[in-house]
Amino acid sequence: MRFSILLVSILLFGCGQNLNEPKTPNAVLPVKETVFEGLNRPWGITFLSEEEALVTEKNGHMVKVDLQTKTKKVIKGFPSDLTDSIGAVHIGDNSGIFEVIKHPDFTENQVIYFSYAAKKPGVGKTTKFVRARLQHDSLADIKTVLVADPYNHINYHYGGGMVIGHDRKLYITVGERLFWEHDEPVLPIAQDVTDKRGKIHRFDLDGGIPEDNPDFGPDAVPSIFALGIRNTQGIAIQPKTNTLWFTEHGTIQGDELNILKPGANYGWPNRTTGRLRSKEYKPPKIEGVEFTPPTWFWHHTVAPTGLCFYTGDEFPTWKNNLFVPGLSRGSLWRFHIEGDTIKNVEELFLDDRVRSRKVAQSPEGKLYLLTDEENGKIIRIKAKPLSE
The missing domain is CATH 2.120.10.30 (TolB, C-terminal domain)
Known part of the structure; x- marks a missing residue:
């Protein structure tokens, strides 16, 4: 090499x-x-515009961040079977929210895809x-x-x-x-x-x-x-x-x-x-x-x-x-x-x-x-x- x-x-x-x-x-x-x-331990990011993006926090939430105003909003309505990831046991505990990406036609349909650790x-x-639709x-x-x-x-x-x-x-x-x-x-x-x-x-x-x-x-x-x-x-x-x-x-x-x-x-x-x-x-x-x-x-x-x-x-x-x-x-x-x-x-x-x-x-x-x-x-x- x-x-x-x-x-x-x-x-x-x-x-x-x-x-x-x-x-x-x-x-x-x-x-x-x-x-x-x-x-809180961010994992994934997909840009909605040059200044705004969806970010997943492994030990927290899916949030919308504004890089210009330096603010973030929690995305509501996340599935209720998300693991109890906040305050994970240790750094090697991978439970939480993972990736988020946009549909190729996101401008028209507002569809996103995301992954997470689900519990039963x-x-x-x-x-x-x-798969979900981002509504505001x-x-x-x-x-x-x-x-x-x-x-x-x-x-x-x-x-x-x-x-x-x-x-x-x-x-x-x-x-x-x-x-x-x-x-x-x-x-x-x-x-x-x-x-x-x-x-x-x-x-x-x-x-x-x-x-x-x-x-x-x-x-x-x-x-x-x-x-x-x-x-x-x-x-x-x-x-x-x-x-x-x-x-x-x-x-x-x-x-x-x-x-x-x-x-x-x-x-x-x-x-x-x-x-x-x-x-x-x-x-x-x-x-x-x-x-x-x-x-x-x-x-x-x-x-x-x-x-x-x-x-x-x-x-x-x-x-x-x-x-x-x-x-x-x-x-x-x-x-x-x-x-x-x-x-x-x-x-x-x-x-x-x-x-x-x-x-x-x-x-x-x-x-x-x-x-x-x-x-x-x-x-x-x-x-x-x-x-x-």
Whole structure:
């Protein structure tokens, strides 16, 4: 693997510049600017306009924030089966509200999609995906897209990622929900096509099942698009190729970037670039299965989350690059990709790490970062001219 040495570095429209050299008008430095704070561990964001956005708080609410007035409003009418996530047991408890995205025709229909940890008293929790209409500051016409049953009492690995592809289909990610591998059934959850967990699912925008979904057999869950997933939280569309990329959490190392392919099996728990938590566990041999290797993996733990392809103009040399935040050590990564090939990798802001859940872009192409903190922030990554 080749890592570029990172910034504090200077972007000179394609080449680095020595600080001792004369400055040019085009030389810029990426800097952070906090534009909103007071969010309770924010997870997802979708912009309604350049100044207004919906934000999900893992340990709080879905809120509408105004970046200009620095105010927020709680969205009313959230489903009542949301887990009791405020004051979660500890930082590793993933229960709460996850992603929120807009329908491609949101301006006309005001439809949004969101995911969260749903509870069933006495039974447990699971990942739930919902479609609703945003009516001013309230939710209306709420319809369930997927309940990833069975429910259980484990507080981890819900997944919850969502994206709408170039094909106008809804792609959603469901984690396998286990913490220890020795708790796997005989056929591991992520390898069982009759189980909704540990999969990436594909739906029509109205919640129906696309006719061209992969065929995993007569007993398979019909919405399954790919399997062998441990815990995917982020999924995004590549602008030039319309390819879907997703992040994957390993256990002890094993964090990955993958390209989504129909019918692919990404191997968990039979294949991993890291190590299993349960040292004594041996995954069963599954005959006739071809596992898809990751496009990229890290040798250390990153815990990659909500990724974003940048298409703005503020940083011309970053055009169409992929940005991946990490929970572990508060890292932020930039990937230069050509087609399906990762050419260069750079870790940003080595001197200013912050545990981060999501990178997002505004309608005008500004780049933002959500920090996973009790006083969660929306941070803008902006270009500072070196001539200043």
